[in-house]
Amino acid sequence: MSEQCNILIVDDHPLMRRGVRQLLELEPTFNIVAEASNGNEAITFASQFSPDLILLDLNMKGLSGLDTLKALRNEGVDARIIVLTVSDSRNDIYALIDAGADGYLLKDSEPEQLLSKILQAANGENVFSDIIHEYLATRDEQTDPFESLTERELDVLQEVARGMSNKQIAVHLHISEETVKVHIRNMLRKLNVRSRVAATVMYLEQKASN
The missing domain is CATH 3.40.50.2300 (Response regulator)
Structure with missing residues (x-):
């Protein structure tokens, strides 16, 4: 130019x-x-x-x-x-x-x-x-939003879906509560939802459809 x-x-x-x-x-x-x-x-x-x-x-x-x-x-x-x-x-x-x-x-x-x-x-x-x-x-070709989650984010999501608090998840997965918060934040962003409840619903729907 x-x-x-x-x-x-x-x-x-x-x-x-x-x-x-x-x-x-x-x-x-x-x-x-x-x-x-x-x-x-x-x-x-x-x-x-x-x-x-x-x-x-x-x-x-x-x-x-x-x-x-x-x-x-x-x-x-x-x-x-x-x-x-x-x-x-x-x-x-x-x-x-x-x-x-x-x-x-x-x-x-x-x-x-x-x-x-x-x-x-x-x-x-x-x-x-x-x-x-x-x-x-x-x-x-990318149809499954859960494919973008890391293994650890999936672990955290499973615990969230079971109704566990951040503190309980931290104890159960042997990580800090701060790390749990980071995983949840990343997970919500990747799944394009705003809350734990929305992520849980999405997760349970996906499990039911598989």
Whole structure:
């Protein structure tokens, strides 16, 4: 592309922001207008600087990448938004694409490849790392949401379905109560439900249908 592409970098790690900036500065058409260290800053800077392209981290403290993306789209931000993250979880990928991301790139990609993909994104293409392409291509084949749960998350879900409290589950599985909470949070996100009760109903229905 001949004209400049104004870019907003959103990442809560200063070192990562610096690395991405240095990479982007290798491409003369890129102009970094701002760096945001969290989702709220990203929303403010997006309206302030009207970037053409936003590089958005997924796992940030405070507002998550997904919530930031939804907020940006709700605010009417029409910049191209490319998720740049370490997570290759199918559920993260599907959620962000469904929420309006224009691409999904993994941080462990080769720098040259990353730069090339971001350039393609600036030219209006939807860009994905190779493994993400594969996941999106086989998305419709993924029918069982329980397949995405880890063995330990399934263990916790079984105990939840038996009506056990976090404390009881912790004792029974020999893990801390905090770990139980983390597993339950991840499990609810993966199953796309908001409560233990909803997860239990889903689990019991699935058992009955098998």
